[in-house]
Amino acid sequence: EVQLFESGGGLVQPGGSLRLSCAASGFSFSGSAMSWVRQAPGKGLEWVSAISGGGISTYFADSVKGRFTISRDNSKNTLSLQMSSLRAEDTALYYCARGGLGYVNTQLDYWGQGTLVTVSS
Amino acid sequence: DIQMTQSPSTLSASVGDTVTITCRASQSISTWLAWYQQKPGKAPNLLIYKASTLESGVPSRFSGSGSGTEFTLTISSLQPDDFATYYCQQYNSYYTFGQGTKLEIK
Numbered sequence: 645e646v647q648l649f650e651s652g653g654g655l656v657q658p659g660g661s662l663r664l665s666c667a668a669s670g671f672s673f674s675g676s677a678m679s680w681v682r683q684a685p686g687k688g689l690e691w692v693s694a695i696s697g698g699g700i701s702t703y704f705a706d707s708v709k710g711r712f713t714i715s716r717d718n719s720k721n722t723l724s725l726q727m728s729s730l731r732a733e734d735t736a737l738y739y740c741a742r743g744g745l746g747y748v749n750t751q752l753d754y755w756g757q758g759t760l761v762t763v764s765s
Numbered sequence: 766d767i768q769m770t771q772s773p774s775t776l777s778a779s780v781g782d783t784v785t786i787t788c789r790a791s792q793s794i795s796t797w798l799a800w801y802q803q804k805p806g807k808a809p810n811l812l813i814y815k816a817s818t819l820e821s822g823v824p825s826r827f828s829g830s831g832s833g834t835e836f837t838l839t840i841s842s843l844q845p846d847d848f849a850t851y852y853c854q855q856y857n858s859y860y861t862f863g864q865g866t867k868l869e870i871k
Contacts, residue, residue: 679860681809689801689809689852691860703859706766739808749856751799751814758808 646670646754648740653759660730664759666723666740671754674698674718677744679752680725682736682761690736693725694744703745708734730763737761767791767855771863777871782843786866788836788853797857800829800838803865804849812851813838840868 652664666678679694693714694703702714713726723740737760741752768791778784788798796816801809811820813829816836826841840847848870853863 681860688865689803689854689862691854691862694860705859745856745859749797749858749860751811751854751856752801752809752860753811753814753820755808755810 648754648756650738650740650756650759653738653761655762655764656730657765658731658763661728662730662761664725664738666756668721668723673721676742677746677750678716678723679741679744681739681741684736696744696746701746732763735761735763767794767858767861769853769855769861769863771853771866773866775867775869777869778843779871780843780845783839783841784843784868786838786851788863790834790855793833794855794857796832797855798836799854799856801852801854802849803852809852
């Protein structure tokens with residue numbers, strides 16, 4: 645059974661940093677591109693970032709480019725999102741999902757339950 | 766950037782009805798389109814990918830069609846469990862989601 649479990653969310657002040665993690669199991673993690681998608685309270689879905697299976701290629705939405713970094717540890721089946729220079733508009737539930745961008749872009753077929761990030765003073 | 770526009774934003778229907786949700790892309794995306802269902806407090810669930818391919822385990826009353834810039838999601842014989850919010854997503858170039866369609870009970 646595919647499982648994705650996000651952690652690391654919390655309350656952070658504007659300008660601060662936070663690191664989210666996603667623990668994966670039940671599939672070939674190193675063979676799968678992965679993505680982060682966020683959803684602001686009461687709003688729609690917004691893709692944030694993606695990383696190739698090997699971790700070589702990374703992709704970012706314009707709204708987070710230069711502030712967020714995506715990485716993965718295939719030896720620990722873990723995906724990470726390092727967020728810095730956080731703004732109020734980054735407040736959202738952050739989901740990790742299997743699927744991503746690259747030679748062939750794919751749909752997002754499995755999602756975690758999300759971790760909430762609140763940026764507020 | 767590719768923009769995705771869904772219509773309607775809200776749809777009221779009754780159990781047993783057939784409904785259609787439309788998604789338009791700002792430029793051609795071939796058939797690189799997925800549909801997701803999201804219920805309150807839950808993660809999105811993939812329904813359809815490649816515009817018309819049903820994800821494993823998804824009931825056959827869900828169907829998708831279209832190519833290029835115009836796509837539809839049709840739900841036949843609505844069941845109580847189908848009342849939720851639906852999103853389209855293009856994956857031709859990066860990812861973009863539509864703004865969502867909330868399907869409500871009439």
